[in-house]
Amino acid sequence: MFVFVLDKNKKPLAPTHPARARKLLRTGTASVFRRFPFTIILPDTQVKDSQVSEYRLKIDPGAKVTGIAVLKSNVVVWAAELTHRGFAIRDALTTRRQVRRSRRNRQTRYRKARFNNRRRPFRWLPPSLNSRVQNILTWVRRLSRVCPIMGISQELVRFDLQKMQNSEVSGAEYQQGELAGYEVREYLLEKFNRCCVYCGATDTRLEVEHVKPRSLGGSDRVSNLAIACRPCNQAKGSQDIREFLAGKPDVLNRIFAQLKKPLADAAAVNRTRWVLFERLKATGLPVETGTGGQTKFNRIRLGLEKTHWGDAVAVGSSTPHRVIVKVVKPLIIKATGYGHRRMCNITKFGFPQVNKKGELAVRSRVKKVYGFQTGDMVKAAVPKGKNAGTHVGRVTVRKTGQFDISTSIQKLQIINHKYCTPIHRHDGYSYAT
Ligand SMILES: [Zn+2]
Missing domain, CATH: 1.10.30 (DNA Binding (I), subunit A)
Structure with a gap:
């Protein structure tokens, strides 16, 4: 995949080929600005407005996974698949509701029952659906900061x-x-x-x-x-x-x-897509919309495989007649959230969980351990033992300094913090290729 480039004022330049980026990094002309998405910065260069050509961001919003692609006329320079956590949010809210209800019924701790008496703001979306829209907007914002995006294509409806x-x-x-x-x-x-x-x-x-x-x-x-x-x-x-x-x-x-009977479309997808469309328009970039039928037609015509990012490439009528795909592996982005405020884990009945000795395991209020936080992407160089080798993954911290690391292929346990180097601080998402 192409590498995003920033000038000394952090204004986006045209993304570059990875080989050229490696050369720039080796010679010291550029340095790494961000790992995910991979971005380099040229501290001695200043962009002239006329130099930058137009890039188009294409989005295929799905219920579970959203495909994202960046195109420069007919070249696909970057792609990603963004996994949402909609169902996790729904489950967490259901659990909370059940636990509160059971507590109320047992009268162990009084929390006043809330009725459906709150006014909902205009175009309110349930939290699980809203999170999907917010995930996409986050990535539109992040990509606009590192790439000169001049337009957005979004699949709006399945059928026109x-x-x-x-x-x-x-x-x-x-x-x-x-x-x-x-x-x-x-x-x-x-x-x-x-x-x-x-x-x-x-x-x-x-x-x-x-x-x-x-x-x-x-x-x-x-x-x-x-x-x-x-x-x-x-x-x-x-x-x-x-x-x-x-x-x-x-x-x-x-x-x-x-x-x-007209086709009853997937209500959730349609509802979020219209809200997403409104919010994308609010970014000020021109938004082109396409239909699902058109996407499939384009994808088959272009000979792309059925993947989320392949669908994203084929969204909208601006899709060129031929595309050159410069993406070997798309970036796999997974929304993880920022954890919860619960001080200890609870059983299914809402009681605090205890260990075998009957002790309450209260979570620490301190999120950072030896400078690391759960969710950071780290590189761990383990010199010896069962886990010897270099691993890159998402870290789960423990107070003891013995961390867990989830790489794209395995989950490693008990890695000492001193072998770890942070490469990307936690930003609500985990990454893999
Ligand atoms: Zn028949």
């Missing part, structure tokens, strides 16, 4: 219903793979659960099918389209659906009910 209902898609288009037709086909596959509406076949090529045939005046509107396997499609031919399913009234009723 407006476009599909209004544009008349002719027969040739959805068979020949034009985008509008492609979007319709993807939508229909999703709507009818990727199986033939007549016989329920799944492992076969499914075709777009007019419920009321065009020869009988049926329209191309989505409400008149279904998905059928080739044998069924041909058997039906130009018959009306009532005629074709004369002997199967239950199938006929089911299809009519399905046709009327």
